[in-house]
Amino acid sequence: MTEVPLGIEHGGYSQRSTLCTKSPVDDLERSYRVNHRMGNGIRRGVTLLAVAGLLVAACTSGTSTTPSAASATGVPAASGSPAASSGQIGGKVTVIGTWGGSEQDSFLAMVKPFEDQTGIKVEYTGTRDLNAVLTTGVASGILPDLAGLPGPGQMAEYARSGALKPLNDVLDLSQYKADTAPALVDLGTVDGKITGVFIKAAVKGLIWYNPGVYTAGAPTSWDDLRAKAKAAAAAVAGGKTKPWCVGLESGAASGWPGTDWIEDFVLRQAGPDIYDKWVAGKQKWTSPEIKAAFQAFGQVVSPDDVYGGPKTVVTTNFGDGGNPLFTTPPGCIFHHQASFITDFFKKQGGAKDGQFDFFPFPDINPQYAGAVEGAGDLFGMFNDTPQARALMKYLVTAEAQSIWVGRGGALSANTKVTNYPDAISKRSAAILANAKIFRFDASDLMPQAMNDAFWKAILDYTVDPTKLDSILTNLDTIQASAYGG
Amino acid sequence: MDPRLGTALVVVVGVPLALIGYILGVEQLLRALPGRLQPRVRPWLWLLPALAFLVVFLIYPTLYTLVLSFEDKFARHFVGLANYQYFFSTGDTIGALRNNIVWLVLLTVLAVGGGLLVAVLVDRVRYESVAKSIIFLPLAISFVGAAVIWQFMFAYRPPGTFQTGTLNGLLGSVGVAPVPWLIDAPLNTVALIVVAAWIWTGFCMVILSAALKGISAELLEAARVDGATELQVFRRITLPLLMPTIAVVATTMVITSLKAFDIVYVMTNGAFDTEVIANRMYKELFSFGQPGRASAIAIVLLALIVPVMLLNVRRFRDQEAIR
Numbered sequence: 001m002t003e004v005p006l007g008i009e010h011g012g013y014s015q016r017s018t019l020c021t022k023s024p025v026d027d028l029e030r031s032y033r034v035n036h037r038m039g040n041g042i043r044r045g046v047t048l049l050a051v052a053g054l055l056v057a058a059c060t061s062g063t064s065t066t067p068s069a070a071s072a073t074g075v076p077a078a079s080g081s082p083a084a085s086s087g088q089i090g091g092k093v094t095v096i097g098t099w100g101g102s103e104q105d106s107f108l109a110m111v112k113p114f115e116d117q118t119g120i121k122v123e124y125t126g127t128r129d130l131n132a133v134l135t136t137g138v139a140s141g142i143l144p145d146l147a148g149l150p151g152p153g154q155m156a157e158y159a160r161s162g163a164l165k166p167l168n169d170v171l172d173l174s175q176y177k178a179d180t181a182p183a184l185v186d187l188g189t190v191d192g193k194i195t196g197v198f199i200k201a202a203v204k205g206l207i208w209y210n211p212g213v214y215t216a217g218a219p220t221s222w223d224d225l226r227a228k229a230k231a232a233a234a235a236v237a238g239g240k241t242k243p244w245c246v247g248l249e250s251g252a253a254s255g256w257p258g259t260d261w262i263e264d265f266v267l268r269q270a271g272p273d274i275y276d277k278w279v280a281g282k283q284k285w286t287s288p289e290i291k292a293a294f295q296a297f298g299q300v301v302s303p304d305d306v307y308g309g310p311k312t313v314v315t316t317n318f319g320d321g322g323n324p325l326f327t328t329p330p331g332c333i334f335h336h337q338a339s340f341i342t343d344f345f346k347k348q349g350g351a352k353d354g355q356f357d358f359f360p361f362p363d364i365n366p367q368y369a370g371a372v373e374g375a376g377d378l379f380g381m382f383n384d385t386p387q388a389r390a391l392m393k394y395l396v397t398a399e400a401q402s403i404w405v406g407r408g409g410a411l412s413a414n415t416k417v418t419n420y421p422d423a424i425s426k427r428s429a430a431i432l433a434n435a436k437i438f439r440f441d442a443s444d445l446m447p448q449a450m451n452d453a454f455w456k457a458i459l460d461y462t463v464d465p466t467k468l469d470s471i472l473t474n475l476d477t478i479q480a481s482a483y484g485g
Numbered sequence: 486m487d488p489r490l491g492t493a494l495v496v497v498v499g500v501p502l503a504l505i506g507y508i509l510g511v512e513q514l515l516r517a518l519p520g521r522l523q524p525r526v527r528p529w530l531w532l533l534p535a536l537a538f539l540v541v542f543l544i545y546p547t548l549y550t551l552v553l554s555f556e557d558k559f560a561r562h563f564v565g566l567a568n569y570q571y572f573f574s575t576g577d578t579i580g581a582l583r584n585n586i587v588w589l590v591l592l593t594v595l596a597v598g599g600g601l602l603v604a605v606l607v608d609r610v611r612y613e614s615v616a617k618s619i620i621f622l623p624l625a626i627s628f629v630g631a632a633v634i635w636q637f638m639f640a641y642r643p644p645g646t647f648q649t650g651t652l653n654g655l656l657g658s659v660g661v662a663p664v665p666w667l668i669d670a671p672l673n674t675v676a677l678i679v680v681a682a683w684i685w686t687g688f689c690m691v692i693l694s695a696a697l698k699g700i701s702a703e704l705l706e707a708a709r710v711d712g713a714t715e716l717q718v719f720r721r722i723t724l725p726l727l728m729p730t731i732a733v734v735a736t737t738m739v740i741t742s743l744k745a746f747d748i749v750y751v752m753t754n755g756a757f758d759t760e761v762i763a764n765r766m767y768k769e770l771f772s773f774g775q776p777g778r779a780s781a782i783a784i785v786l787l788a789l790i791v792p793v794m795l796l797n798v799r800r801f802r803d804q805e806a807i808r
Contacts, residue, residue, distance in 0.1 A: 131771065132771035132772060135772065252754045254754065255756070308646075311641065312641070312642070447773075449772070449775070456755075456756055463757065474577075
């Protein structure tokens, strides 16, 4: 345990967990609860001595009972699947994530077999404002056992403050590393310790279309794409069809779908090195590379090119953004969104299988051909309980991830999962697996203040493109203070 | 049994018992003192628990916020006025401050003016209580609920498509193009203020209506007998007599508009130049992890509210003096 404890209680918990891992589960659980409650009560003025005393008490109570209970060790065995553990652990585990609607249903379906096997109840809460919930949680110490994390940047902050527990002794490391794409393993690692795991992944920057409307095939370049989009839009009778559909509204996170656009342009126009510098706060927003990306996005959301005009763009929810692809006559030819959007097409857009297809975002600068941007849902553990450990172990398995994948709308972070329900998700999974240049969603990697300003900048720029210079200058000011201490 | 029941019992029975016990104890203690000192010491001892609460829950947090506002984001180092400099030099926060001033003026005028208008107009009609109930009803709705309701009112769809928003649906039925209420600045800030006015007008109306009933009928009668028109009666008699009440209600609205948060957070989250300082403070603290800057904003907010409070207190004292 070389983590840096912010408060004594964190160090105390993790020490206890390593000291007592061999104690019988029932007692471990009970001693944890006692310890935990005490921990809350004494949070503020506790002395190290008192914590040490508790540790001793917790461990002695654990070892003094009959060892028969030890066989029912609730943490699933090496394979990680709940089926492998014979015992019922019982109790509950609290989980907070951003998923609602059909995504929430899929998550609950994913944990259902786990609940049945272990008797652990998964109490899931969805929130629109994950960041605020976790920031207050970290400050007050009242946190869910497991939680979705806004991105690798926030994860590292929580991990270094000691709030997030390292997972090295929770997961079966060699199995996890063998099963997971190395880029995703690295993104979940802080100071050499695995701190976050990916529940599911997505390929960003896919261009979706309705094969019943657009039949010209995958374009070879960005200019080709624009030409083909204009031609296809003009070919539709009625003259109201536009090349693009864009939806930017997403509650407190409104604007994020536009950040994906900018990221795609930066990655393909300026290349991965500029992209990395930009993520790290070392590339000015006013630099020509970033400005060019904004301008390219500006062409897409210009009144002539986008369904409904800019004001519709900023008031349309990202989940509904692609719906005009499927109306008669179609509102637009293309929709740019990550692989998860298929689920929204079907459940909110009324589209059927076969009515939508995609091609990857075309290369722009041939030097950076084959670049792919991806993202994923990071998960971390805030409270080290046997139930939380068991669920964490379960969630990274192929067995668990194949459930969500099978329901549609998700790619697995686990390479062993192959049960993609249709050709489309199979193809997007292949793109993720075969990327020549892979980069994680830049805005998710930036500090939250930067990310938030980026979202706002997208909205402001979409509504009034003439303000680009002042918007970028403002982003530079925020960049100067958002990074570092 | 739910373990919380035990806690509830302790709180409901235990806290009053402890307070009564404290007062009895104080009386016991006072008996030991010479009789001359007793009346001097008693009020302070009786006040002590309340003062202790005030210090712990009001004065200490305020002072701590003040200290935090001079420290960096980890509350480790003294950074002088850097957080205040940030507040007064960043476009976003200045925009928030400007919007709050718009809120202050417009919400106060709309809510107090509307409340006064309704109170006067329904004063002598048969269906007064029904009308007042309807106007008062929104106050019972939570701000978040009201914001969600009004999001449906303001919803915008592309021109030429079916309008799902109530207001744009109405406009469409008379052939007017839909308006993006929550996008176009400064219309969007006005739209948000209208939501707040919808909630608060009822509050202003009830207070003003009560004050209106307190004006003696003889006074108004005398004026009418002397030949004053209704407008003159209102301007020369009713309004001056309502003035103290209007001042109190207006103060409340000023403070409400400076604290505006829920509606903005739910409806736009500060996008498209609708930011207000309270929402900015929330973001700095909970999203950006900048307790120093958030505290600086809190102090600025406090500094803006204090003069309004002082003015109110002085007015109150003056009135007491007249009596």
